[in-house]
Amino acid sequence: MAPSRTRVFQKWLEHLEFEGKTQYVRELEMWLKSFERYFHISNLPLSEEETRHSTLRDYSEELRVVGDVIFRISQICTLLLSEERVSYSSFTKYVENSLRHDYFTDAYIRRLLRQQRPSRNMTLLMEALLDSRTIILEVARLSKTSYMCFVSTGRVINREIRKGVFFDYFLDKKYEVFFDRIHSAHVLRIVRSIQVPRYKRSLAAIFLSLFRTLRYLNYIGMQMQDANALKRSLLIFSLVNAELKWLIEYLEEEYLNKEHADAHFVELIEGLAYSLSMELKKVMQRELLGTAGLQQYELIFSKIQNSQGILMNSVQQIVVAIVQYFDPRLDGHNIFPDYVTRLDQSLRLREDIYDLREAGRQLRKNADLTETSSLVKRIEKFKTGSMKYLMYKDWFEFDNFYHEVLACKTTGNLNFTLHRFDTFLTTLIKEVNKRTILQTHPFTKNT
Template structure:
């Protein structure tokens, strides 16, 4: 059989063919480095010396496996076969001197090909090391940090695939959208153009990272990899906020200064929701549905935040522009507020129905099942629209109600929730008043027919 001859510069060809995979590789290398910074982790480690980092290192192992799967796609089959043959020959046939020559040639990294094989070689070795370490079941802080230092060294010493080599990577950190690009080009003041360009690049970079999060799967490798990418965003958002705080005093336009301050504040509040609420202690929650739900909510919050911020900046310079002109699947702020208001009204009406019918067993059972289904929908799709200040109240109430089983409802145990339901309904009414004060919904009437139809759909389902 005649083997297909690979082109001399196969890396360049591979980059053209697998552009998205090279982008993901860049994200994963950044993410795994940041995951060894304790402040970026989702779990509170109050006493580091006594903490077990088994869950964190398990997540790292899964990211290593994902990285290797990417490298095995972008490296041609014939080159991979050659690598494994050399590895075999190195251990079985080469003299010490020939082994030195082989290693020296690889470590030169005078071509991208050698650099990618060095990265592949390092991750193959790390996979074996981490897998063996995890067999103990107990990973100390020192062991975890030692693995992190090895990984960081391998990544940062790579001549061609070190993602930290440049603050702005011209290969990925570019403004591709023509509308946004034109806005930046037309900014006359040199300093303002620089500030807005960098803010937009930061925001677009966040969206690029989020693009590599898989919110459709329950596979552990994908979920853990997605979590580590979210932790990378925590680090990036911190840098973004530091940059905005640095430039705000230098901006001379009062309305532009106010806009950047507003965006910085929004990021402060929304990132608290993601990292102090949604992802808090997530590695201790092993159920795939719970894990995936938190990842999906966090992804939705951050994606919406970055897109809304970009649109607000664009509309500052071009008021007639809409979110749909920039992002295909953009959901406008008005639409989000209307959806939140409608879903809360449906929830409020459901709870009122349950309270009114709670003394009749048949009616109680008939209402509780659909209510539970709606609450699960609300938890999956509407939680991400809540304010930071309201989130904990919703989580606490939902946790208690959703823990009830059908037998308990039949037995009438749900009646002991009467007071909590009453108090939560009052809380929902307060939340609705806050939403009603939002500028984007102030003149928008409530469609009660639509709300009734939603309730009837759940009741008849």
């Protein structure tokens, strides 16, 4: 009797684990899932205005990013199929030459389709994606890539992926157990302590989703080699956006739209769901806008790194908040070694706003236009640092002041702008001081 497909897949995973290639399998799972999310407009970093006119905009830059992700997937497939590790540079030569070989024939493809094995599926995927990449790079050279062309490209790619039956294990939610585990002993203990089966399953699903999202976000830190590698992260953000939206809907359906015995836990979940939705807006409707079209590495790096930090902080805070509800003795460092508490964030934010205000006051006192660049650099440092801890509603006004300071050409204009900026920052300090977490940490400096 032939072994079941699931058993074949498990044995393949065990073989790759023995070869030390598990990290490539997990990365492949992430990229394949990201293709299913990226071609949906709701998962792209677009402003509300851009979303309303999504069928009219140009998608050339978004398509170029897809081409580079295909290149990375092909490299992963080669690493999984080959005994040798292929460097990025040598693989470039392989890709350029491979389509000229006569073994890329219809008979060869038919044989791969008939012989359903994980390795065969991967070979077939690599051939299909490399062909797609060639077309994508040609289309991206046109003056405009339409909405229909962008969406249709996504459909073609995802149909090709689904031709490999073993890729169901990468894409279908019921098989996520192959790739995700809850590794924190504290979290596992809390899940096991829940006595009601329904709530135990629910809590396990929530934690699995959160830890899976953190795994995806960690991969962003591995895409830092150059501007193109950084832009690949846009597909990861699309995947994370879809995963977290699903989690918010799940929390609402499971706890807010149904009767629950623990009203305090429901209140906690409601707050966490709202906070998460606002953090997603910060990233997808603000921070990542225009990243696909940027060329300068430093600008792309700043946007990607800041967005990663916002979402990682948010997801970690949710894990810790739920854990502490069941065991108040635990803190974030018991689960995440690099954990930064909301108190730490608020203290840093308050201090940085104060320092920024003092720098503005010093510039007003000196009334020297040549010193404006120093303040601009301070503002830019704040934007890439503590600004992510501000309420989302304050981002737009802060950005407006930044551009106003940049545009000042006379001492009178600068003085007027800095006076208004000072008032705005003073208000921000007072608002931050109102945070419950700071009530036992009064600000000793003059506000």
